[in-house]
Amino acid sequence: MAARRGAAYIRPVSSKLRITVVDADPERAHMIVDGLCEAGDFEVTVLGDDTGLARKLADLAPDVVLIDLANPSRDTLEQLSVATGANSRPVAMFVDRSDPEMTRAAIQAGLSAYVVDGLKKERIKPVIDAAITRFHMLSQMRSELNAAKAALAERKMIERAKGLLIQARGISEDQAYALLRKTAMDQGKKVAEVAQALITAAELLK
Amino acid sequence: MKPRLTAGFLPLVDCAPLVVAHELGFAEREGFQLDLVKQPSWSAIRDMLALGHIEAAHMLSPMPVAMSLGLGGLAARVDVLMVLSVNGNSMGVTPAIAERMRANGWSGAFNAPFETGKHLIEATGGEIRLGVPFPFSMHAELFHHWLGALGISAGEALDVRTIPPPRMADAIGAGEIDAFCVGEPWGSLAVETGVAELVLPGSAIxxxxxxxxxxxxxxxxxxxxxxxxxxxxxxxAASRWLGTPENRMMASELLARSDYLDLSDTIIDRALTWTIQPRPGQIGERVENFQRFHGGAATFPWRSQGAWIATHIAARAGIAREEALRVARACFRSDLYRANLTGTGADMPGASEKLEGALPRATPVASVRGEMILGPDAFFDGQVFDFGT
Incomplete structure (x- = not known):
C-alpha cells in the first residue's frame, strides 16, 4: 500500500509547495493566505465552496490542505486519505503528524492540516507554524466579536425588560433596574437571564 | 470533587445514550460528571479522541477498527467499550431517480431490498454516485453489501463519496450524488425538504x-x-431507559434541544418510534427494529462484529485479513463489558462471538442467567459470516 501511495503523486522536489486553504469566509481565507505568504514562497489556492470538494482538490493536487477543525467538510477531505484498491487517488493526504507537538498546537488553534504522504517535515513546519499563528488570531477575533455581540444583546434585553416593568408597574427606570437586579440576586441568576425570562413571559401574555 | 469525563458526539438520533446519561443523572449516579461536546465531523471527533482532548466518543462502528489498523487520516489504538445503537440508517435517492424507478415498475415498497436494489441499478444504468458520511462507516459497508450482492461492486460503477450528514440533503439536492445512506434525522430531513425519497431502511440489508x-x-x-x-x-442504564417505549417522547424532547440536534422533535420521533416517512406527505411506515438501543444484547460488543468490520475494511484496503481480524477482535472489549456490567441486571450472552447473519428471526439462546433472545440478525441475501475462533 505504501508503494501505491507514493506512486500516486510524483512531482520534482524543487517546485514550490502547493497549499490549498478551504474556508467559506473570504475574509478569513484572505488573512490565512497573507500569513502564509509572509512565511515563504508558496503557491496558495483558496477553495470557498464545499460543493464537489473532493474532485476540486484532486484537480488541484496540493501538497498541504489547511482547513478549520470545525468545518464539517473535513470528512470529505478524509476520503483522500483512504487509498482504496480499485480507485486510484491522485493524492493521498494524511493528518499531519510529523511532529506530535505541532499537531497538538494546530488542533488547539482549531486548525486541521492534511499533508501529502512522504513530504519532509522541514518543508511542512513553516506552513503549519504560519497557519497556527493566523488561526490563533482568527479565533481570538472571533471570540472578541462574539463577546461584543453577546454584551450588546444582553444590554438590549435589559433595556426592554426595564421598559416592560416601567409600563406595567409605573416605576422609574432606576427602580426597574434595581428590581431586576434584586430578583437576579435572590434567584442566583444573571440580570440578563431574569430580563430574558420577563420578556418571554410578557410575550406569552400578549 | 467528582471525577469528570468529556465525551464527544455528532448530532444524530443515535447519540441518545450519551445525552440521556448526562441529562437524566445516570452518570452522576455512577459518581462522575459527564460533559458532552458536540463535534462538527467524524474526523474532528477522531482527532479529539486520538490526541486526548476528549476521553470518550460516539463513533461509527468501523472507525475504531480502522484507527487501530492504522488506516485513515490519524491512527491510534482505540477500544469499543460497548455498542451504542444497532441499525438506524436509510438509503435515499433523488426524486428523479425514484420517478424513473416507478416508471420501470418499482412498487415503491420501503422494505424490499432485492426489488428496490434492482430498480435502482436499472434506473441509474448501474453508474451510481453514492454519498456516505465517512469512508469507514456502516453506511458504506451496507451499500457495498447490498449492491455487491446484486452484482455491482466498488471501484467499477460505484462512486462512493464522503459527505457529512448535515450536508447530505444539500449534496443530493445539488445533484452531486444520486443516492445516499445516512443516519436519522438527516434522511427524514431530506424527505421534508423534498430533495430525496427514502427507498430502504438499513435494517432491510x-x-x-x-x-x-x-x-x-x-x-x-x-x-x-x-x-x-x-x-x-x-x-x-441510559440505553435501557431508551429501550422503554414510554420514554420515547421525553427522549425526542431531550434530543431536540439546541445543545444536541437543534431540530423539531417530530422529525426525531420518526427514528425513535420506528415510523419512517419515505416520501413527503405519505403516512409513516412502521419498520421493525429500525433502530435499537437495548434488548437482544444490543449494547454487547460482539468480537465477531469487530471481525465482520475488519474483513471488509481489510479487503478494500489491501491489508492482511488475519492480522486485521486479530486487531479488530481485540478492539471490541466484550471482556470489559462482562467485568463491568455484571450485577447491573444486564444479561450476558454465553459466548463473545456469534455467527453474523445466522438468525432470520428472534431466537432464544443460552445466556449467563439462563436464556436471552437474540436476533433477528440476517442479511437480506442470506449470507452468514463465520469467523471461527
Whole structure:
C-alpha cells in the first residue's frame, strides 16, 4: 500500500509547495493566505465552496490542505486519505503528524492540516507554524466579536425588560433596574437571564 | 470533587445514550460528571479522541477498527467499550431517480431490498454516485453489501463519496450524488425538504448492524478502570431507559434541544418510534427494529462484529485479513463489558462471538442467567459470516 501511495503523486522536489486553504469566509481565507505568504514562497489556492470538494482538490493536487477543525467538510477531505484498491487517488493526504507537538498546537488553534504522504517535515513546519499563528488570531477575533455581540444583546434585553416593568408597574427606570437586579440576586441568576425570562413571559401574555 | 469525563458526539438520533446519561443523572449516579461536546465531523471527533482532548466518543462502528489498523487520516489504538445503537440508517435517492424507478415498475415498497436494489441499478444504468458520511462507516459497508450482492461492486460503477450528514440533503439536492445512506434525522430531513425519497431502511440489508459505538483510547481505559466502569454502567442504564417505549417522547424532547440536534422533535420521533416517512406527505411506515438501543444484547460488543468490520475494511484496503481480524477482535472489549456490567441486571450472552447473519428471526439462546433472545440478525441475501475462533 505504501508503494501505491507514493506512486500516486510524483512531482520534482524543487517546485514550490502547493497549499490549498478551504474556508467559506473570504475574509478569513484572505488573512490565512497573507500569513502564509509572509512565511515563504508558496503557491496558495483558496477553495470557498464545499460543493464537489473532493474532485476540486484532486484537480488541484496540493501538497498541504489547511482547513478549520470545525468545518464539517473535513470528512470529505478524509476520503483522500483512504487509498482504496480499485480507485486510484491522485493524492493521498494524511493528518499531519510529523511532529506530535505541532499537531497538538494546530488542533488547539482549531486548525486541521492534511499533508501529502512522504513530504519532509522541514518543508511542512513553516506552513503549519504560519497557519497556527493566523488561526490563533482568527479565533481570538472571533471570540472578541462574539463577546461584543453577546454584551450588546444582553444590554438590549435589559433595556426592554426595564421598559416592560416601567409600563406595567409605573416605576422609574432606576427602580426597574434595581428590581431586576434584586430578583437576579435572590434567584442566583444573571440580570440578563431574569430580563430574558420577563420578556418571554410578557410575550406569552400578549 | 467528582471525577469528570468529556465525551464527544455528532448530532444524530443515535447519540441518545450519551445525552440521556448526562441529562437524566445516570452518570452522576455512577459518581462522575459527564460533559458532552458536540463535534462538527467524524474526523474532528477522531482527532479529539486520538490526541486526548476528549476521553470518550460516539463513533461509527468501523472507525475504531480502522484507527487501530492504522488506516485513515490519524491512527491510534482505540477500544469499543460497548455498542451504542444497532441499525438506524436509510438509503435515499433523488426524486428523479425514484420517478424513473416507478416508471420501470418499482412498487415503491420501503422494505424490499432485492426489488428496490434492482430498480435502482436499472434506473441509474448501474453508474451510481453514492454519498456516505465517512469512508469507514456502516453506511458504506451496507451499500457495498447490498449492491455487491446484486452484482455491482466498488471501484467499477460505484462512486462512493464522503459527505457529512448535515450536508447530505444539500449534496443530493445539488445533484452531486444520486443516492445516499445516512443516519436519522438527516434522511427524514431530506424527505421534508423534498430533495430525496427514502427507498430502504438499513435494517432491510442487515437486520442487526452495529451502528455507533462508545469508543475510548486503549491506554485510557487501561489506566482508568474505575471511570471506565462508571461510564459503561451509566451508558448501559441510559440505553435501557431508551429501550422503554414510554420514554420515547421525553427522549425526542431531550434530543431536540439546541445543545444536541437543534431540530423539531417530530422529525426525531420518526427514528425513535420506528415510523419512517419515505416520501413527503405519505403516512409513516412502521419498520421493525429500525433502530435499537437495548434488548437482544444490543449494547454487547460482539468480537465477531469487530471481525465482520475488519474483513471488509481489510479487503478494500489491501491489508492482511488475519492480522486485521486479530486487531479488530481485540478492539471490541466484550471482556470489559462482562467485568463491568455484571450485577447491573444486564444479561450476558454465553459466548463473545456469534455467527453474523445466522438468525432470520428472534431466537432464544443460552445466556449467563439462563436464556436471552437474540436476533433477528440476517442479511437480506442470506449470507452468514463465520469467523471461527
Amino acid at each position: 442487515w437486520a442487526f448492524a452495529p451502528e455507533k459505538v462508545l469508543a475510548v483510547r486503549h491506554e485510557w481505559c487501561e489506566a482508568n478502570p474505575e471511570l471506565t466502569r462508571g461510564l459503561m454502567r451509566a451508558i448501559h
